[in-house]
Amino acid sequence: MDLFSCDVLVVGGGGAGLRAAIAVAESHPRLRVAVISKVYPMRSHTVSAEGGAAAVIKAGDSQDAHAYDTISGGDWLCDQDAVEAFVREAPEEMLRLEHWGCPWSREPDGHVAVRPFGGMKVERTWFAADKTGFHMLHTLFQTSLKYDAIQRYDECFVTRLLVDEGRCQGLVAIELATGKVLAIAAGAVILCTGGCGKVFPFTTNANIKNGDGMALAYRAGAPLKDMEFVQYHPTGLPFTGILITEAARSEGGWLLNKDGYRYLQDYDLGKPEPRPVLRSMELGPRDRLSQAFVKEQEKGRTIEGPYGHYVHLDVRHLGEKLIDRKIPFVRELCLKYMNIDPVKEMIPVRPVVHYMMGGISTDIDGATPLAGLYAAGEAACVSINGANRLGSNSLTECLVFGARAGQAAAEGAGQRGEPSPALVAQAQDEQRRIEERFLHGTGGAEKIATLRAEMHQTMEASAGIYRTESTLKEAAGTLEGLQERLPDVALDDHSHTFNTELTAALELSYMLDLAQAIVQSALERRESRGSHQRTDHPGRDDGAFLKHSLAYRSADGRPRVEYLPVKITRWPPGQRVYGR
Amino acid sequence: MPPTVTTVTLDVARYRPEQESEPTVQSYEVPFRKDWVVLDALNYVKDQLDGSLSFRWSCRMGVCGSCGMTVNGQPRLTCAAFLSAEPSGPIRVEPLRYFPVVRDLVVDITDFMRKLKKVKPWIVRNEEKPLAEGEYRQTPDQLDAYKQFSMCINCLLCYSACPIYGLEPSFIGPAAIALAQRYNMDSRDEGARERLQILSEHDGMWQCTFVGECTKACPKHVDPAGAIQQYKLTSAAHWFKTLLPWGMK
Numbered sequence: 080m081d082l083f084s085c086d087v088l089v090v091g092g093g094g095a096g097l098r099a100a101i102a103v104a105e106s107h108p109r110l111r112v113a114v115i116s117k118v119y120p121m122r123s124h125t126v127s128a129e130g131g132a133a134a135v136i137k138a139g140d141s142q143d144a145h146a147y148d149t150i151s152g153g154d155w156l157c158d159q160d161a162v163e164a165f166v167r168e169a170p171e172e173m174l175r176l177e178h179w180g181c182p183w184s185r186e187p188d189g190h191v192a193v194r195p196f197g198g199m200k201v202e203r204t205w206f207a208a209d210k211t212g213f214h215m216l217h218t219l220f221q222t223s224l225k226y227d228a229i230q231r232y233d234e235c236f237v238t239r240l241l242v243d244e245g246r247c248q249g250l251v252a253i254e255l256a257t258g259k260v261l262a263i264a265a266g267a268v269i270l271c272t273g274g275c276g277k278v279f280p281f282t283t284n285a286n287i288k289n290g291d292g293m294a295l296a297y298r299a300g301a302p303l304k305d306m307e308f309v310q311y312h313p314t315g316l317p318f319t320g321i322l323i324t325e326a327a328r329s330e331g332g333w334l335l336n337k338d339g340y341r342y343l344q345d346y347d348l349g350k351p352e353p354r355p356v357l358r359s360m361e362l363g364p365r366d367r368l369s370q371a372f373v374k375e376q377e378k379g380r381t382i383e384g385p386y387g388h389y390v391h392l393d394v395r396h397l398g399e400k401l402i403d404r405k406i407p408f409v410r411e412l413c414l415k416y417m418n419i420d421p422v423k424e425m426i427p428v429r430p431v432v433h434y435m436m437g438g439i440s441t442d443i444d445g446a447t448p449l450a451g452l453y454a455a456g457e458a459a460c461v462s463i464n465g466a467n468r469l470g471s472n473s474l475t476e477c478l479v480f481g482a483r484a485g486q487a488a489a490e491g492a493g494q495r496g497e498p499s500p501a502l503v504a505q506a507q508d509e510q511r512r513i514e515e516r517f518l519h520g521t522g523g524a525e526k527i528a529t530l531r532a533e534m535h536q537t538m539e540a541s542a543g544i545y546r547t548e549s550t551l552k553e554a555a556g557t558l559e560g561l562q563e564r565l566p567d568v569a570l571d572d573h574s575h576t577f578n579t580e581l582t583a584a585l586e587l588s589y590m591l592d593l594a595q596a597i598v599q600s601a602l603e604r605r606e607s608r609g610s611h612q613r614t615d616h617p618g619r620d621d622g623a624f625l626k627h628s629l630a631y632r633s634a635d636g637r638p639r640v641e642y643l644p645v646k647i648t649r650w651p652p653g654q655r656v657y658g659r
Numbered sequence: 660m661p662p663t664v665t666t667v668t669l670d671v672a673r674y675r676p677e678q679e680s681e682p683t684v685q686s687y688e689v690p691f692r693k694d695w696v697v698l699d700a701l702n703y704v705k706d707q708l709d710g711s712l713s714f715r716w717s718c719r720m721g722v723c724g725s726c727g728m729t730v731n732g733q734p735r736l737t738c739a740a741f742l743s744a745e746p747s748g749p750i751r752v753e754p755l756r757y758f759p760v761v762r763d764l765v766v767d768i769t770d771f772m773r774k775l776k777k778v779k780p781w782i783v784r785n786e787e788k789p790l791a792e793g794e795y796r797q798t799p800d801q802l803d804a805y806k807q808f809s810m811c812i813n814c815l816l817c818y819s820a821c822p823i824y825g826l827e828p829s830f831i832g833p834a835a836i837a838l839a840q841r842y843n844m845d846s847r848d849e850g851a852r853e854r855l856q857i858l859s860e861h862d863g864m865w866q867c868t869f870v871g872e873c874t875k876a877c878p879k880h881v882d883p884a885g886a887i888q889q890y891k892l893t894s895a896a897h898w899f900k901t902l903l904p905w906g907m908k
C-alpha cells in the first residue's frame with residue numbers, strides 16, 4: 080500500500096470536480112490540491128451534455144425570473160436560499176468559462192448567444208452548438224493544466240472514505256493500471272462523482288455513472304437527500320438510450336403521437352403553435368412531458384417498436400441549415416446510431432432515465448453533515464433542483480457549487496500532515512477486504528451481470544415514472560435479497576492489472592445501496608410531486624411533505640428515512656402553471 | 660439461400676502481464692445483431708462469457724473518447740463501429756497501435772497526457788480582462804476559425820494512424836498540434852508565439868509528410884493534418900523572419 084497526503088482532495092474530474100479544484104488553486108495557492116478520478120478527467124460524463132447551461136445575461140431577463148422558473152419547475156422542493164445564490168453567481172461563473180476559452184455559440188455582433196429551454200420563461204441557456212458539456216469539460220480540463228498546484232490521480236478508483244474522530248480525513252483507492260492500493264490522507268475531501276443513472280436499465284447515463292460517491296458518503300454516515308426524485312428525459316433513442324437534447328425542441332421540434340398529433344396539448348401544457356412558445360407544449364418541464372408519454376401509451380396512441388413504445392420527435396420543418404448550425408450533434412447521432420436523417424425523417428424517442436435530483440445532502444457551501452466531507456455537482460443535493468430539475472441548470476450548478484465547495488473546503492482544510500496510525504489501520508483493512516473478498520475470494524456462483532439485471536428490472540418496475548406502495552414494498556424486499564446474494568459474486572479475473580471486473584463488482588455494490596435508498600424514500604413519500612408520482616397518492620401534499628427526505632444507512636444496511644424542512648424565502652408554494 | 664448468420668466471431672487480442680509475456684488471441688462467439696456495435700459485442704463477452712477481458716468505455720455515444728481500438732486493422736471508436744458494417748468473417752479487435760499495452764485492449768496514454776500539457780492548451784493573455792467587463796466579443800466567423808480544432812475528443816485514433824508517431828514516439832503528434840492550433844486561432848488568445856517555440860523544438864513535425872492518415876482516422880472531422888500544415892507554414896515564416904536583420908520580437 081502506498082501512502083500519500085494532500086490538503087484538499089477532490090474526487091471526480093467532471094465539471095464540478097475540475098471547477099472545485101481550480102477554485103482551491105486560485106483562492107489558496109499554497110494548498111496542495113489533488114483530483115482523483117476513475118477515468119481521465121476529459122472522459123467524465125459531463126462530456127455528454129448537449130443542450131446548454133443557464134445563466135441570466137440578457138436584457139429583459141432577471142435573476143428573480145430564473146429563480147422562479149427553477150423553484151416552480153422543482154415543484155417547490157428547492158431550497159430557495161440555495162436557488163438565490165445559484166442564480167446570482169451563475170452569470171459570473173459562465174463568463175469565467177468564456178474567459179477561459181469555452182467556444183460558446185455567438186450572435187452576429189459577437190455577444191454570447193442564448194437559446195430557450197424547457198420550463199424557462201426567458202431565453203437564458205448558453206450553448207456551444209449541441210456539445211455544450213463537451214466544450215465546458217475540455218475547457219475546464221485544459222485550463223486546469225496550467226495550475227501546477229493541481230495534482231492528479233488519473234484512473235484511480237475510490238473504494239472507501241477514511242473517517243476518524245468524526246471527521247473525514249482521506250480515502251482509499253485502487254490505481255487501475257497496477258492494482259496498487261493507495262491511501263490518501265486529506266484535510267478535506269470533496270465528492271464530485273456525478274449521478275447514478277446506471278441503477279436503471281434504460282438511461283442516457285454513461286457506464287461510469289454508478290453513484291460511487293453517493294454510496295461512499297452514505298456508508299460513511301452522511302445522509303442522502305431526496306433520492307426518490309429521478310428525472311426521466313422525454314426524448315431518448317430507443318435501445319441505446321442516447322439523448323436527443325431538449326435543444327431539438329427549443330429550436331422548434333414537435334412531439335407527435337402515432338397519429339401525427341401534438342399530444343402534449345391534451346395534458347394542460349398549452350396550445351400547439353407553429354413556433355416554440357416558452358414554458359409551453361414541447362418546452363414544458365421534463366417530468367410533465369414524460370408523464371404525458373405514459374398516459375399517451377395507456378391510450379394506445381404510441382408506436383410499438385422492438386425496444387418498447389415510442390413517439391416521434393419531428394424537426395424536419397426546421398430545415399437542414401438550422402439543424403446543421405444549431406443541433407448538428409443530433410443529426411450526427413441519428414445518422415450514426417439509428418441510420419435516420421432527421422432532416423428527412425422523424426426521430427423515434429421515448430422517456431429515459433437521465434438525472435438524479437437527489438444526492439449527498441449539503442448546505443449551500445457544499446458541506447455535508449460529516450466534518451471534512453463536501454460534495455458538489457450531480458452527486459450532491461444542495462438542493463436547487465427540488466422535485467424536478469430544469470434542463471440546463473445542472474451544468475451551471477456544477478460551476479457555481481463546485482466553486483463554492485472548493486472555497487469552503489480550502490478554508491476548512493488547513494495543511495495536512497501524514498496519515499495517523501488509525502487511518503493507516505483502516506486503509507489496511509480496506510486493502511485486505513479487496514484482496515480477500517474479490518481477488519482471492521472464490522465466491523459462489525453468482526454473476527455480476529445477473530444481479531445487475533435483476534436490480535435493473537426491479538427499479539424499472541417499481542421506481543419509474545409512476546409508482547405505487549405495493550410494487551415499492553416488493554422492490555425493497557427484492558433489493559435486500561440481492562444484497563444478500565452479493566457476497567456470492569465470483570470474479571473470473573484475479574489479476575491486479577486494470578481489473579475492470581473488480582471495479583464492476585464494486586460499482587454494483589454501490590448501486591444496490593443507492594437503489595435501496597431510492598426505493599425506501601419513494602415508499603415513504605406518500606404524495607405526488609414533480610418527478611415522483613404515486614398513483615396511490617395523487618396530488619401534492621404540502622402539509623405533510625413540503626420537506627426533504629434524508630436517507631441514512633442504518634447498522635443493518637437498510638435505509639432509514641428522516642425529513643428536513645424546505646427553505647422558503649420569497650416564493651410561497653403555488654401551483655405549477657405551463658402553457659396558460 | 661445462404662443460412663442466416665446469427666453469430667459472429669470476435670478475435671480479440673489478450674495480454675495479461677501477470678500471466679503471459681506475449682500477447683495472444685482469444686476467439687469468442689457472440690450474437691450478431693444489426694443494432695450492435697463492436698463495443699456491445701465486447702460487453703456481451705465481458706458479461707456472459709469471460710469477465711476477465713479488459714477494455715475502456717463510457718459514453719457509448721462517440722464523445723468521451725475512451726473506446727478507441729483497432730478493428731480489422733483500422734483505428735476506430737468501437738461504440739461507433741457496427742458489426743453489420745464489417746466484412747463477413749471473424750472481426751479482429753486489437754488495442755490501438757503504437758501505444759504500450761497495459762492489459763488486453765487497454766493502452767497506456769500517459770505520453771499523450773504529457774504532450775497535451777506541453778502545448779499550453781489554455782487561453783494565454785498578456786492582460787486579463789476583468790469579469791466585470793463582460794465577455795470577449797467573438798463573431799461567428801471568428802468562432803469558425805478554430806471551432807473545428809476544438810472538436811477533438813482525445814480518442815487518440817490519429818496517433819494510432821500516424822506513421823511518424825509509430826517510428827518516432829517523441830513526435831508531439833496530431834491531436835496535440837491540432838489543440839495548439841485551436842488556441843492559436845482563437846481571437847481571445849495571445850499565446851501563439853509561446854506555443855510555436857514549444858512545437859519547433861520537436862522536429863517530428865517536419866517529418867510529417869502530410870500523408871493525412873490522421874485526418875482520415877479522426878471520427879470528429881478535426882483535420883489534424885490541416886493543423887500541422889498550417890503550423891509548418893507559420894513556423895517557416897517565423898524562422899525566415901528571425902534570419903532577417905531586423906528579426907522578430
Ligand SMILES: Cc1cc2nc3c(=O)[nH]c(=O)nc-3n(C[C@H](O)[C@H](O)[C@H](O)COP(=O)(O)OP(=O)(O)OC[C@H]3O[C@@H](n4cnc5c(N)ncnc54)[C@H](O)[C@@H]3O)c2cc1C
Binds near residue numbers: 127
Ligand atoms: C446525455 C446527457 C446530456 C446532458 N445535457 C445537459 C445539458 O444540456 N445541460 C445541463 O445543465 N445538464 C445536462 N446534463 C446533466 C449534466 O451533464 C450532469 O449533471 C453533470 O455534467 C454532472 O457533472 P459532475 O461533475 O457532477 O459529474 P461527472 O461529469 O459525471 O463526473 C463524475 C466524476 O467522478 C469520477 N468518479 C466517479 N466515481 C468515482 C470513483 N469511485 N473513484 C474515482 N472517481 C470517481 C468520474 O471519474 C468522473 O470524473 C446531461 C446529462 C446527460 C447524461
Ligand code: FES
Binds near residue numbers: 727
Ligand atoms: S464509449 Fe465514449 S467514445 Fe466510445
